[in-house]
Amino acid sequence: MTGTPERATCRIDLAAVRHNAGVLARAAGRAELVAVVKADGYGHGAPQCARAALEGGATRLAVATVGELEELRAAAVDAPALVLGPLTGGEWARVAAAGGDAAAWNPEGVAAARAAGIRGVHLKLDTGMGRLGARPDEIDGLVAEASRDPGRVAGLMTHFASADEREGPNAGFTREQAVRFRRITAHLAAAFPGALRHAANSAATLRDPELAFDAVRCGIALYGCCPFGGDPADHGLRPAMTITSRLASIKTLRSRDSAGYGRTWRAPRGTRVAVVPLGYADGYTRALGNRACVLAGGRRVPVVGAVSMDQITVDLGPESTDAVDDPVVVMGVMGGERVLAEELAHLSGTINYEVTCGIAARVTRVYD
Numbered sequence: 001m002t003g004t005p006e007r008a009t010c011r012i013d014l015a016a017v018r019h020n021a022g023v024l025a026r027a028a029g030r031a032e033l034v035a036v037v038k039a040d041g042y043g044h045g046a047p048q049c050a051r052a053a054l055e056g057g058a059t060r061l062a063v064a065t066v067g068e069l070e071e072l073r074a075a076a077v078d079a080p081a082l083v084l085g086p087l088t089g090g091e092w093a094r095v096a097a098a099g100g101d102a103a104a105w106n107p108e109g110v111a112a113a114r115a116a117g118i119r120g121v122h123l124k125l126d127t128g129m130g131r132l133g134a135r136p137d138e139i140d141g142l143v144a145e146a147s148r149d150p151g152r153v154a155g156l157m158t159h160f161a162s163a164d165e166r167e168g169p170n171a172g173f174t175r176e177q178a179v180r181f182r183r184i185t186a187h188l189a190a191a192f193p194g195a196l197r198h199a200a201n202s203a204a205t206l207r208d209p210e211l212a213f214d215a216v217r218c219g220i221a222l223y224g225c226c227p228f229g230g231d232p233a234d235h236g237l238r239p240a241m242t243i244t245s246r247l248a249s250i251k252t253l254r255s256r257d258s259a260g261y262g263r264t265w266r267a268p269r270g271t272r273v274a275v276v277p278l279g280y281a282d283g284y285t286r287a288l289g290n291r292a293c294v295l296a297g298g299r300r301v302p303v304v305g306a307v308s309m310d311q312i313t314v315d316l317g318p319e320s321t322d323a324v325d326d327p328v329v330v331m332g333v334m335g336g337e338r339v340l341a342e343e344l345a346h347l348s349g350t351i352n353y354e355v356t357c358g359i360a361a362r363v364t365r366v367y368d
């Protein structure tokens, strides 16, 4: 057993995923919605979220690795699926066997995909991300190899480097990348008539319908997180992940008593301190110690002291009437209060993506 529901539970609201897919499909207009379910659906569970996204309006899926593709197929998720990441050796044949599409950005990749019998190859162009993709001077070689079997080219794609930045020095860069992509693909459309052009991630999709091309690839917003790091509700998105736990132990500390490793917190007054059995090994990062809040009894309660591997301590306050086994919401909504992934990300100096991806496997996933 990895984790018992009594310790900490990660509840996934699949109706929210369906709803968010609908929001994105509408934002995409005529373009298809590719649901990105890599990294186990950003920690939410890939097969479950893939099904919900397909019900909500997605027509295709994307993953990062061949193992992730095989996991979908093993769960009988048979929708068209693209492996975004780099493939090597026998992985090309495994993608073919799983009936997936692959991305390629050099002649070797195109040839390997053809040799393996992969039916759909998506030619990836680097318009400014500076990561995977053919640079401008590499496009001719890529296209020459792909033209040997043009029917196999199912897509022309690129990836935006800063679609989430609506102000600042990078604000105009997405437009620039889109202009480059449009210019290059205009030349290739005749050579690869069946190819779907796709560029937009969640941020680009929500920000500008002009960036949708023929398909959009959305991950973070599918799970109800805001790609701009703000409030998901501003975009009509509903967070799908809720993490709950319980008050496992409550004790009264006197003024100046400390809680946790390193004695980083001292009680400013006599108070009741509870242990919540979830810690950094569950993905509740150590940076949240003395910073974040959890929800207990419908109110915000501060995390005090350092985050331990398996538990945290929270200050319930001197007047607390909370009892052992009372529920705690670590991320989610209780009463009128909420703790968003965006808030935990901000407090720990990261992005919401890393918060949900980081929730460990020992936190039991429950689906409703």
Ligand SMILES: *Cc1c(COP(=O)(O)O)cnc(C)c1O
Pocket: 036, 038, 084, 159, 200, 201, 202, 203, 217, 218, 219, 220, 221, 227
């Ligand atoms: C992860 C990924 C996406 C999805 O990005 P979000 O910001 O989560 O919507 C799209 N395209 C590629 C190539 C990716 O790797």
